[in-house]
Amino acid sequence: MTSLAGKSVLLIIGGGIAAYKIHELIRLLKTRGARTRIILTKAAEEFVTPLSLAGLSGEKVYTHLFSLTDEVEMGHIQLSRAADLLVVAPATADLIAKMANGLADDLASTALLATDKRVLVAPAMNVRMWRHAATQRNIEVLKRDGVTLVGPNEGEMACGEFGPGRMSEPNEILSSIVELLKPRSQPLAGKKVVITAGPTREPIDPVRFISNHSSGKQGYAIAKAAVDLGAETILISGPVALLVPPGVQMIPVETAQDMLRACEAELPGDIAIFTAAVADWRVTAQATGKLKKSAGAPPSLTLTENPDILATISHHAARPRVVVGFAAETEHVTDHAIAKLKRKGCDLIVANDVSKDSGVFGGDRNTVHLVSDGGIESWPQMSKDEVAQRLMGRLVQTLVLRQKASE
Structure with a gap:
């Protein structure tokens, strides 16, 4: 017994x-x-x-x-x-x-x-x-x-x-x-995992911002899977309506610049997973007061490119051993993911279709494709929790192989 x-x-x-x-x-x-x-x-x-x-x-x-x-x-x-x-x-x-x-x-x-x-x-x-x-x-x-x-x-x-x-x-x-x-296996005990999740918000004026439809559900599911495996889990999250999984340390952020600073502050680490849907641009000069509607032409916004968080961490002096990016695409999903892998310098891209009919943004299920130097691996549709558990299992194996290769 x-x-x-x-x-x-x-x-x-x-x-x-x-x-x-x-x-x-x-x-x-x-x-x-x-x-x-x-x-x-x-x-x-x-x-x-x-x-x-x-x-x-x-x-x-x-x-x-x-x-x-x-x-x-x-x-x-x-x-x-x-x-x-x-x-x-x-x-x-x-x-x-x-x-x-x-x-x-x-x-x-x-x-x-x-x-x-x-x-x-x-x-x-x-x-x-x-x-x-x-x-x-x-x-x-x-x-x-x-x-x-x-x-x-x-x-x-x-x-x-x-x-x-x-x-x-x-x-x-x-x-x-x-x-x-019964005691659960914790292969990531003593390891640090950093995860970004949700959207960022880039202010236009005190009441308006540029953002997207990311719910943060996949990132939060990955954070739960990581902490269940024993990892010290840091979740850097944009604004979402989700509960933080027990045992996860959450750092709330708003903008892409905030998120990058938070990520760099948590280096070094063992695994970094970038699921956040980061805004590519921000308004060059945020208005100090609310922009008013007038009878004339609408206001013209000048945009500045945001920092590339995934590329920055992938080439950082304190780079984590395993760096994973996400590619949310609406067409040619795997082609764009392959190009992103080469461009960013990360170890793995998890690509998914977030077009309107996919139901991924805000939904509870996901269909992902793992893109690495070794090729493309497509997974069947499953819940975001199942994706998280399966992905973390794969990253544990990758981390073990990296450690053995460095010994």
Whole structure:
């Protein structure tokens, strides 16, 4: 048996008939040596009692968000972050909807929104509720947010219907817990990875700027993948509406010049990945006041070329061992990427099609082509998280080969 000694699980119990199985899960966790704290929703109290759960776990059971005693002993923020893993079982349609939409109106949903740890969800509901379009949309949101699912299983429901929606058995949930808590390989431990992401904004006047449609999603996904591999991860980001992945150090910037200065300040490093969509030009002289619309001709803007961040770092005296650029193109994607590789002096170009119909800018999926001196490797369409994980795996291999060659 894999020991979970020293590990702490926060178990959030939703209000469904499957809650009766939770006693067995708590017993299994205890036999593995895990500490199990419990949050019981108001609806769950209709199926299981705080007394029985406390007796099995040997821990206090938390039920109310606004309990003065509980908040003094351990605030809900600390409760969610003191655990190594959060487990939601049974995860009702209501709880899943709250998680997907960031609601926080009780102790369970507040703890889930406040956590910076991994989350495992065991759905349990009527087959029609599970198959409903709203539930399936919410499940997709949770997956994109990095939540892990176990189940649901298919079988007979308490209501007499048959199909998917049964909560996974306690031993299945335990297996998923063990898998998530086992030590992960961290081949980039002790290494530094610098990533740029998002757009830049080049001011025209105090209220207007030149920018683009980059969402930053691919860069943020790469930052998450890098920190998961143990790297010291620096994310230099233009303005985006994204949460910074846990463990990532984010440096916010606005302009291309700001981004270059931030990149140079983080040198030397081991890997640098430039996903940001940097504005090629800036206004030569920014207006000090808002430009006014007049009856005459529109104002004429004189533009100056911005610094080339990728080329500058690729030829820098403190150049990282591996430098990766991104090429966002709307036509002749690989041809432009090949030319960019030669022009910039980096080790690898990740090229993608960002034309209007591609759905890449602002979307959750990407189709990329890796362009290097060794040729072109085209990957099938996949989620941006999958692209990030696969790319970081490739860069780990490249870094190892570089290190061996230098020894």
